[in-house]
Amino acid sequence: MMINKALFGGVVKHINFKNILQQTKRQCNNTNTEIGIDTVTNVKESGYLGIQVSFTDKLLFFNKESYDALPIFRILHSPEQTEFPKEYKINEQTMTRMYYKMLTLNIMDKVLYESQRQGRISFYMTNTGEEGLQIGSAAALTLNDVIYAQYREAGVLLWRGYSITDFMNQCYGNYKDTSKGRQMPVHYGSRKLNFVTISSPLTTQLPQAVGTAYALKQSKKKACVVCYFGEGAASEGDAHAAFNFAATLECPILFVCRNNGYAISTSSLEQFKGDGIAARGPAYGIRTIRVDGNDVLAVYNATKAAREFCIETGKPVLIEAMTYRIGHHSTSDDSSAYRSVNEISHWNHNSPIIRFRNYLESINLWCKQQEQQSNESIKESVLRAFKDAEKELKPCWKELFTDVYRTMPKHIRRQLHSMENHVTEFHEHYPLHSFKST
Numbered sequence: 001m002m003i004n005k006a007l008f009g010g011v012v013k014h015i016n017f018k019n020i021l022q023q024t025k026r027q028c029n030n031t032n033t034e035i036g037i038d039t040v041t042n043v044k045e046s047g048y049l050g051i052q053v054s055f056t057d058k059l060l061f062f063n064k065e066s067y068d069a070l071p072i073f074r075i076l077h078s079p080e081q082t083e084f085p086k087e088y089k090i091n092e093q094t095m096t097r098m099y100y101k102m103l104t105l106n107i108m109d110k111v112l113y114e115s116q117r118q119g120r121i122s123f124y125m126t127n128t129g130e131e132g133l134q135i136g137s138a139a140a141l142t143l144n145d146v147i148y149a150q151y152r153e154a155g156v157l158l159w160r161g162y163s164i165t166d167f168m169n170q171c172y173g174n175y176k177d178t179s180k181g182r183q184m185p186v187h188y189g190s191r192k193l194n195f196v197t198i199s200s201p202l203t204t205q206l207p208q209a210v211g212t213a214y215a216l217k218q219s220k221k222k223a224c225v226v227c228y229f230g231e232g233a234a235s236e237g238d239a240h241a242a243f244n245f246a247a248t249l250e251c252p253i254l255f256v257c258r259n260n261g262y263a264i265s266t267s268s269l270e271q272f273k274g275d276g277i278a279a280r281g282p283a284y285g286i287r288t289i290r291v292d293g294n295d296v297l298a299v300y301n302a303t304k305a306a307r308e309f310c311i312e313t314g315k316p317v318l319i320e321a322m323t324y325r326i327g328h329h330s331t332s333d334d335s336s337a338y339r340s341v342n343e344i345s346h347w348n349h350n351s352p353i354i355r356f357r358n359y360l361e362s363i364n365l366w367c368k369q370q371e372q373q374s375n376e377s378i379k380e381s382v383l384r385a386f387k388d389a390e391k392e393l394k395p396c397w398k399e400l401f402t403d404v405y406r407t408m409p410k411h412i413r414r415q416l417h418s419m420e421n422h423v424t425e426f427h428e429h430y431p432l433h434s435f436k437s438t
């Protein structure tokens, strides 16, 4: 009960407050004993917009210990396993193709990593340890789905049809590179394969991907957007904006978080204190699953189900794929400065490639001989493409001035002419023979 001046109409002085308070306390006590304490807790009420209401008289604060951690969906539990639930079966041809692509990615990474070490390309980032996540998810999508990636998703492109030659041309930035040598190595893009060009600033792809998903929904296409990002990128503000937009605007987008344990040298232990990235999904009202990213079959099945949900309902899904970055962050990093050799070797022994090969061998879909032959032939084709790409000319330097505007504005044209005059006059100082002339 509120006691205020207005209630007593200006006769406050003559009121006996002591009596009123005693009377009020007696009434309240009677009321509480009559109703009983349990009946006033957990009362369901609607009233706060968007919040499901229940009340409690217990003074409780919640943290991650208040809930069970989200479980990890896994199909391949042990190396001896030959059977798993029927609904998760994938046809044999698809499985061998998946394995072959994982192997290809792994071998291509080794060659390109070494070529950077020899100074033949300027930069590289390997995908080692994350092959299962990349190939498993890509295999569950169609070419109509639009991909936004970070930079460690070469396997997704490989699965969609980007050839080894395409990878090599991009990393060398020669004139056959579709981005005309204007991007750093590994910043791939392919209009034909519905794969949006990678950009270096972290997390920019998330809000953009949500916008594209919103547009897809308006167009009523039977496709979704798939947006890959690292757990480190999930700490950027853009990630939160993207999750919330996707949930509130109901956009058909599949967020695939690669939780590989590190953001360069910062381990996941130092990056966040909650239950990983997955716990954030339900907080935004996004349907979520945490999956073993090193189990290619689990990733495939989770992605397939998530994609179907996105397209049927037009709503987002979040997948947190647990994996491990076996290689250095990039060729500019030396991970021995911040993690132990033992830690890396543990994951090397449990790599997604080994796990999948064990399974395929156990059901007679793969054998040692096939492994050896595939290794040799993949290595040969990677080295061939690598040598060819290295020999190609660089794009014509005049390309520097094109493609920003549909019609070249006057001031850019002036800069182009001035550069032409300069290069003609000082041609002996430039390696013009390694560039296309037009």
Ligand SMILES: Cc1ncc(C[n+]2csc(CCOP(=O)(O)OP(=O)(O)O)c2C)c(N)n1
Binding pocket: 152, 200, 201, 202, 229, 230, 231, 232, 233, 234, 258, 260, 262, 263, 264, 325, 329
């Ligand atoms: C906005 C922004 N901040 C910082 C960087 C530098 N940077 C590049 S990669 C990276 C770590 C990203 O880690 P994660 O998202 O986990 O991806 P991973 O490298 O593990 O695949 C950082 C901090 C950047 N590129 N952009």
Ligand SMILES: [Mg+2]
Binding pocket: 230, 231, 232, 258, 259, 260, 261, 262, 263, 264
């Ligand atoms: Mg990471």
